[in-house]
Amino acid sequence: xxxxxxxxxxxxLLAAMAxxxxxxxxxxxxxxxxxxxxxxxxxMLIFWIVCGIGVVVFGAMIYSIFxxxxxxxxxxxxxxxxxxxxxxxxxxxxxxxIGMAIPAAGTLIKMEDTENSxxxxxxxxxxxxxxxxxxxxxxxxxxxxxxxxxxARQLGSGVDVYKVDNYLLDVDKPLVLPVGAxxxxxLTSNDVIHAWWVPEVTGKKDAIPGYINKMWIQIxxxxxxxxxxxELCGRDHGFMPIVVEALPRExxxxxxxxxxxxxxxEDAGPPQMASAARxxxxxxxVASEAGMSDxxxxxxxxxxxxxxxxxxxxxxxxxxxxxxxxxACHQANGxxxxxxxxxALVDSPIVTGPADAQIQQILQGKGAMPAFGYLSDMDIASxxxxxxxxxxxxxxxxxxxxxxxxx
Amino acid sequence: MSHAATHDEHHDHGPEAGIMxxxxxxxxxxxxxxxxxxxxxxxxxxxxxxxxxxxxxFEPGLQFVQPEFFNQMTTMHALVMIFGGVMPAFVGLANWxxxxxxxxxxxxxxxxxxxxxxxxxxxxGLLLSTLxxxxxxxxxxxxxxxxxxxxxxxxxxxxxxxxxxxxxxSITGAINVIVTILNMRAPQMTxxxxxLFVWSWLITAYLLLAVMPVLAGAVTMLLTDKYFGTSFFTAxxxxxxxxxxxxxxxxxxxxxxxxxxxxxxxxxxxxxxxARKRLFGYDSMVYAMASIAFLSFIVWAHHMFTVGMPLAAExxxxxxxxxxxxxxxxxxxNWIATMWRGSMTFETPMLFALGFVFLxxxxxxxxxxxxxxxxxxxxxxxxxxxxxxHYVLVPGAVFSIIAAIYYWIPKWTGHMxxxxxxxxxxxxxxxxxxxxxxxxxxxxxxxMPRRIPDYATQFTDWNVISSVGAFVYFVVQFVWxxxxxxxxxxxxxxxxxxxxxxxxxxxxxxxPSPAPxxxxxxxxVLDESEVQGAHxxxxxxxxxxxxx
Amino acid sequence: MSEQPGKVSPHDPQVARRNxxxxxxxxxxxxxxxxxxxVAMA
Numbered sequence: 003x004x005x006x007x008x009x010x011x012x013x014x015l016l017a018a019m020a021x022x023x024x025x026x027x028x029x030x031x032x033x034x035x036x037x038x039x040x041x042x043x044x045x046m047l048i049f050w051i052v053c054g055i056g057v058v059v060f061g062a063m064i065y066s067i068f069x070x071x072x073x074x075x076x077x078x079x080x081x082x083x084x085x086x087x088x089x090x091x092x093x094x095x096x097x098x099x100i101g102m103a104i105p106a107a108g109t110l111i112k113m114e115d116t117e118n119s120x121x122x123x124x125x126x127x128x129x130x131x132x133x134x135x136x137x138x139x140x141x142x143x144x145x146x147x148x149x150x151x152x153x154a155r156q157l158g159s160g161v162d163v164y165k166v167d168n169y170l171l172d173v174d175k176p177l178v179l180p181v182g183a184x185x186x187x188x189l190t191s192n193d194v195i196h197a198w199w200v201p202e203v204t205g206k207k208d209a210i211p212g213y214i215n216k217m218w219i220q221i222x223x224x225x226x227x228x229x230x231x232x233e234l235c236g237r238d239h240g241f242m243p244i245v246v247e248a249l250p251r252e253x254x255x256x257x258x259x260x261x262x263x264x265x266x267x268e269d270a271g272p273p274q275m276a277s278a279a280r281x282x283x284x285x286x287x288v289a290s291e292a293g294m295s296d297x298x299x300x301x302x303x304x305x306x307x308x309x310x311x312x313x314x315x316x317x318x319x320x321x322x323x324x325x326x327x328x329x330a331c332h333q334a335n336g337x338x339x340x341x342x343x344x345x346a347l348v349d350s351p352i353v354t355g356p357a358d359a360q361i362q363q364i365l366q367g368k369g370a371m372p373a374f375g376y377l378s379d380m381d382i383a384s385x386x387x388x389x390x391x392x393x394x395x396x397x398x399x400x401x402x403x404x405x406x407x408x409x
Numbered sequence: 410m411s412h413a414a415t416h417d418e419h420h421d422h423g424p425e426a427g428i429m430x431x432x433x434x435x436x437x438x439x440x441x442x443x444x445x446x447x448x449x450x451x452x453x454x455x456x457x458x459x460x461x462x463x464x465x466x467f468e469p470g471l472q473f474v475q476p477e478f479f480n481q482m483t484t485m486h487a488l489v490m491i492f493g494g495v496m497p498a499f500v501g502l503a504n505w506x507x508x509x510x511x512x513x514x515x516x517x518x519x520x521x522x523x524x525x526x527x528x529x530x531x532x533x534g535l536l537l538s539t540l541x542x543x544x545x546x547x548x549x550x551x552x553x554x555x556x557x558x559x560x561x562x563x564x565x566x567x568x569x570x571x572x573x574x575x576x577x578x579s580i581t582g583a584i585n586v587i588v589t590i591l592n593m594r595a596p597q598m599t600x601x602x603x604x605l606f607v608w609s610w611l612i613t614a615y616l617l618l619a620v621m622p623v624l625a626g627a628v629t630m631l632l633t634d635k636y637f638g639t640s641f642f643t644a645x646x647x648x649x650x651x652x653x654x655x656x657x658x659x660x661x662x663x664x665x666x667x668x669x670x671x672x673x674x675x676x677x678x679x680x681x682x683x684a685r686k687r688l689f690g691y692d693s694m695v696y697a698m699a700s701i702a703f704l705s706f707i708v709w710a711h712h713m714f715t716v717g718m719p720l721a722a723e724x725x726x727x728x729x730x731x732x733x734x735x736x737x738x739x740x741x742x743n744w745i746a747t748m749w750r751g752s753m754t755f756e757t758p759m760l761f762a763l764g765f766v767f768l769x770x771x772x773x774x775x776x777x778x779x780x781x782x783x784x785x786x787x788x789x790x791x792x793x794x795x796x797x798x799h800y801v802l803v804p805g806a807v808f809s810i811i812a813a814i815y816y817w818i819p820k821w822t823g824h825m826x827x828x829x830x831x832x833x834x835x836x837x838x839x840x841x842x843x844x845x846x847x848x849x850x851x852x853x854x855x856x857m858p859r860r861i862p863d864y865a866t867q868f869t870d871w872n873v874i875s876s877v878g879a880f881v882y883f884v885v886q887f888v889w890x891x892x893x894x895x896x897x898x899x900x901x902x903x904x905x906x907x908x909x910x911x912x913x914x915x916x917x918x919x920x921p922s923p924a925p926x927x928x929x930x931x932x933x934v935l936d937e938s939e940v941q942g943a944h945x946x947x948x949x950x951x952x953x954x955x956x957x
Numbered sequence: 958m959s960e961q962p963g964k965v966s967p968h969d970p971q972v973a974r975r976n977x978x979x980x981x982x983x984x985x986x987x988x989x990x991x992x993x994x995x996v997a998m999a
Contacts, residue, residue: 028851031856048781048784052778056774067755078685078686078750079749099732106783163469163866205785206790212645236480239861
């Protein structure tokens with residue numbers, strides 16, 4: 003019976019192989035890089051070897067169960083050891099293993115060779131999002147779960163997740179890469195251990211605080227490839243997807259130019275660029291269709307430390323920031339989740355008390371709440387203003403200058 | 410049983426009445442019973458947790474629990490099943506069977522045995538109480554990787570202390586087993602005449618002794634990192650989070666074999682009985698187990714291929730891991746050779762033992778695939794891994810425990826279980842365990858990571874099948890509980906003979922069923938026909954089981 | 958390999974002494990692992 007299941011599974015895998023190569027629901031994807039295709043080949047090689055061994059072993063067992071049952075074979079034989087046989091079934095598996103080890107070692111060596119890469123991107127894991135810094139292009143942004151997915155995935159949201167495009171595998175802003183370039187990724191983390199995994203592009207590698215891990219990818223086909231964090235990183239581990247968009251080189255260069263063109267040359271640190279990048283992304287339509295609707299609203303907002311920080315625009319931008327960074331715990335209605343120890347913001351002494359304390363807590367974090375110091379002054383000011391003037395709270399406006407003063 | 414006069418002081422010949430019997434007992438049979446009951450309760454508690462997991466994963470979107478609670482369930486399910494279910498079950502079997510198999514009257518250190526058991530309810534009381542605390546139970550996975558585990562709330566010190574207690578319990582149990590086997594064997598019971606179950610436990614006990622202190626050390630360092638300002642594992646303070654993983658898996662990989670070696674021993678005992686033929690390659694079975702135990706100390710980093718080790722380390726751990734397939738293969742081949750040209754019948758213990766060989770082998774195949782480091786980068790932390798280790802643990806370790814209980818419970822209680830119910834239990838278990846875990850291979854290959862409470866819609870089909878399988882499998886286990894409790898424990902079943910099984914050999918079958926409260930007060934004379942291994946014929950010639 | 962204790966009750970004082978000696982040795986080894994490991998890490 004188990005045997006039958008096994009064969010059914012093998013048949014299913016075979017069918018999958020014959021069918022479309024990409025995003026098979028049964029099997030590893032072949033992927034779009036030389037390495038993933040080589041890994042796929044290794045995977046299938048080992049799979050068929052294992053199936054072969056399975057046929058022999060299970061075949062022998064099933065034959066024995068059939069032929070050597072008491073009703074057919076009433077008198078048991080009396081052999082119970084044989085040195086040559088033992089040697090044979092020690093040595094033969096050993097030889098098979100060597101046959102598997104040689105190609106595996108070859109692929110492994112190739113994977114670790116990160117030399118001669120065209121450029122480098124630093125990937126930093128956060129609870130629960132990714133930051134991409136294009137070291138050579140001077141581009142830097144965060145990538146979080148798209149708003150649609152984020153709303154749909156709340157307990158009791160009532161949203162039909164089948165109607166959400168790429169549910170849980172969509173971000174506000176994907177990692178954009180040129181086709182055909184060998185890109186080196188440096189992986190690290192700001193808090194706990196995460197792992198970066200996009201099956202069609204690369205196997206996974208951990209992002210570990212205090213460590214920089216290296217890997218390289220060279221995508222051969224334009225397209226959008228999706229993956230997610232693969233190392234348990236706390237509550238929202240299941241909600242920090244990775245989207246890679248591979249563009250032909252000219253389009254990638256145009257994308258970089260757009261990003262760079264909007265970069266404020268002055269004291270603009272990474273966070274301001276993040277806003278700029280989001281704006282630019284909306285302009286050229288790179289960002290994911292679904293996720294952008296909200297973030298795109300930011301396009302009309304003042305970017306960076308622009309002085310026009312009146313309450314209405316702060317509120318509008320604050321709502322977006324709140325949705326991206328806060329609502330997972332404190333909830334969209336500001337009620338928090340008592341069961342999980344996430345405090346309500348409605349009538350909270352911190353939110354309705356002196357602003358400096360709230361700014362400090364957002365910059366530094368507190369207990370289970372991570373530090374958000376990497377957000378721009380504008381983002382922090384807007385989200386504080388939003389929390390201080392929503393859900394019946396009425397505690398005044400905080401400006402980017404107030405935040406800057408607290409840093 | 411009439412030798413009481415020669416033992417004038419210590420004990421009378423029956424158990425004390427009432428609850429104090431169980432609290433004060435130093436009798437290996439009583440303690441074995443306690444361990445097995447404890448383990449059964451933990452299996453059902455851990456099973457309920459897995460049902461919460463499978464219910465939430467039945468379809469995409471969050472329907473029942475918050476992600477944080479989901480993470481608590483995956484963490485607690487693993488801790489309860491490993492430390493509360495499988496390990497105490499094997500210790501319970503060791504308690505019951507090792508003295509009866511080597512021919513002594515009790516374990517070497519009966520009082521230590523009592524303490525070792527009674528630590529456990531407290532350890533798990535502490536652990537389970539965290540479910541009701543502020544911030545909930547531990548949610549960082551049973552592997553407790555820092556820095557994440559350091560974000561645990563009030564539950565944290567309880568988790569650490571509970572693990573210390575479990576460790577102490579395991580170490581005392583291991584010492585007791587080793588001393589019993591080395592010091593207390595009956596005359597003529599040389600090491601190579603011992604039943605393989607005893608051998609498997611001797612090796613397991615050494616593994617426990619070597620690695621439980623390492624786990625205790627690792628979790629103590631977590632404790633000081635959290636509360637006493639050290640930074641063993643925090644990068645900000647100059648520590649190294651990856652070091653924890655090395656230490657943890659230096660414990661964790663031998664732990665995997667702690668969970669499976671006694672299963673090998675059980676299967677090596679049951680298959681010869683029902684094949685009516687002596688175990689093939691007894692010596693090579695012992696050497697294979699010893700090699701597996703040795704290799705288990707040098708393969709730990711295959712659990713962490715993705716942390717970014719130097720190439721040379723990755724190659725070493727890949728090759729060493731693949732090597733484990735050799736002795737494991739030898740064991741499977743020996744079992745098949747034992748069946749070969751035997752005269753098999755398929756009572757429930759045999760069915761579970763054969764189910765073990767089939768399904769454990771499938772788990773071994775996926776294990777071999779996982780050993781290939783470059784491909785592991787794809788498999789790692791996906792549902793493929795979940796499928797793999799559940800194949801070796803559920804139809805592996807757990808099936809062997811069930812097989813052992815069916816096999817020996819007539820000896821313990823003096824009454825047979827209902828064979829028909831046993832067969833139903835086997836077939837439903839074997840079918841639905843595959844329904845539960847086989848689809849997880851596909852979900853993993855298609856890209857579903859483990860430990861996520863919600864998933865992208867393309868993984869739905871596999872998860873629906875898996876959830877249905879899990880619920881049916883859980884319900885089916887009540888058939889087993891009913892069969893054991895009503896027919897054997899409440900003695901509604903047929904009375905058992907002292908031999909119980911036609912092809913059974915071993916000292917435990919020479920005492921009446923049910924086994925008297927005290928057995929082998931005087932050392933038995935070992936009749937060579939009771940010796941399983943090849944070494945029986947060093948003394949005697951005609952030992953073969955007489956076919957009916 | 959062929960050492961034959963001959964006495965098999967833990968209540969026999971002679972057996973008990975041997976048992977306790979071996980148990981203490983094994984327990985000592987476990988404790989030594991723990992301490993040595995901790996010292997090495999610290």
